[in-house]
Structure formats: structure tokens, C-alpha cells
């Protein structure tokens with residue numbers, strides 16, 4: 207089975223912790239990936255050379271690798287230059303995810319130029335386009351990317367903001383591009399994951415709702431507080 211066949215209609219779990227997060231550790235991310243594998247995930251999305259390496263050693267699943275790195279003066283931070291691409295591939299990733307927005311990347315190069323450089327150097331490598339709008343998704347498809355993901359929807363200055371997944375974008379791109387469209391970003395419930403697949407997504411990525419316990423805790427605490435406030439108000443109103 208090819209990698210794309212393996213991930214079809216499945217759940218990809220993003221196992222990422224940044225330096226300022228409590229679970230920042232390649233050991234912990236590898237265990238997170240192991241847990242995701244036991245639960246039936248079809249692939250893992252991971253950030254950083256050491257995390258990717260540790261995860262590849264721990265699980266028998268395809269890994270979508272990226273390296274988040276900020277360069278002064280440039281906005282793209284997901285695998286923004288060929289140096290990060292090299293490292294992602296050296297770590298053993300099966301797919302490399304890069305910023306494929308319209309934003310100019312370090313070295314003043316466009317997504318098209320960057321993509322061509324990658325494919326010249328690594329013709330066999332699957333490259334995922336992390337995009338934020340419909341136009342960027344269509345452009346990535348036309349450039350020859352292997353997959354498109356809605357990763358950056360809501361995270362560029364000019365894309366639609368919401369606390370929900372961008373279902374309109376998922377549906378629009380799934381209909382109009384002839385390569386796998388991955389639904390990613392703010393998917394918190396199984397119902398939302400199913401909806402994304404029903405709208406045409408090839409697979410779904412869930413990160414925070416599975417692998418960022420501090421955010422999951424916050425989500426519960428906020429709901430309890432809000433519920434508690436409403437309850438309190440209702441109680442007061444009844445006196």
C-alpha cells in the first residue's frame with residue numbers, strides 16, 4: 207500500500223510540543239505517537255528533527271514532518287527553507303509539510319520557487335502544502351504538490367478567523383483540487399472530524415484536542431466556569 211492509500215479516510219494525530227509547553231520532549235512526543243498508534247491513528251504529524259527521529263523509532267506509521275523556525279523579517283515558519291527540509295528528510299519523515307501561503311519566504315523566494323527546489327533535490331519525496339485560503343490551495347495543486355492541508359487557515363493575517371474548523375474551505379478545496387485535501391486546524395470533536403470527511407477531506411489531522419493536555423484542561427475549566435456562571439445567574443434569577 208502506498209502512503210497515500212494508508213492515510214485515506216483516517217485520523218492523523220499531530221504530536222507537537224513547543225519549547226514553552228509542559229510536554230516539550232522528544233521522549234514524550236514519541237510516547238504520544240505510540241498512544242495515537244494504539245488508538246488507530248493512520249499517521250503522525252511531528253515538528254523538529256529529534257521529535258521526528260524519536261517518533262519514527264517508536265511507531266510503525268507514516269510521519270508528516272515539519273520544522274517550525276522563525277526567520278527575522280519573514281512570516282512563514284513551517285519548514286520555511288531548504289535547510290529545514292533537509293533536516294526533516296534526514297530525520298526520516300515520509301512526507302514533508304511546508305508553508306505554501308502567498309507569503310514570501312526567507313531568501314525572498316516564492317512558494318513556487320521553493321517547491322521546485324525541493325522537487326529537484328528530492329524528486330520522490332511527498333510534499334504537503336500548508337495553506338490558509340482557497341486560492342493558496344488551488345495554486346499549490348497547480349504547482350504539483352502531493353497533498354494540500356488547511357493547516358494555516360485562520361493563522362495568516364488575511365485568512366478567515368474562527369474558533370471552529372474552516373468547513374467552507376475544506377469543502378471548497380476538496381471539490382476543486384484533484385489531490386488529497388487534508389482537513390487540519392481546530393478540530394476538537396469526532397463529529398467535526400466526520401463532517402470534514404463527509405465534505406470531501408481525504409484525512410483529518412487532530413493535534414491540540416488529543417496531544418496538548420494543558421489546552422484540553424483549559425477547555426474543560428472554561429466550560430465549567432461558564433456553565434457555573436450561567437447556573438449561578440439562573441439560581442439568582444429564581445429568587
Ligand SMILES: CC(=O)N[C@H](C=O)[C@@H](O)[C@H](O)[C@H](O)COP(=O)(O)O
Nearest residue numbers: 220357358361391392393412413414
Ligand atoms: C497553525 C500551526 O502552526 N499549526 C501547527 C502545524 O503543524 C500545529 O501547531 C497544530 O497543532 C496542527 O496544525 C494541528 O492543529 P490543531 O492543534 O488545531 O488540531
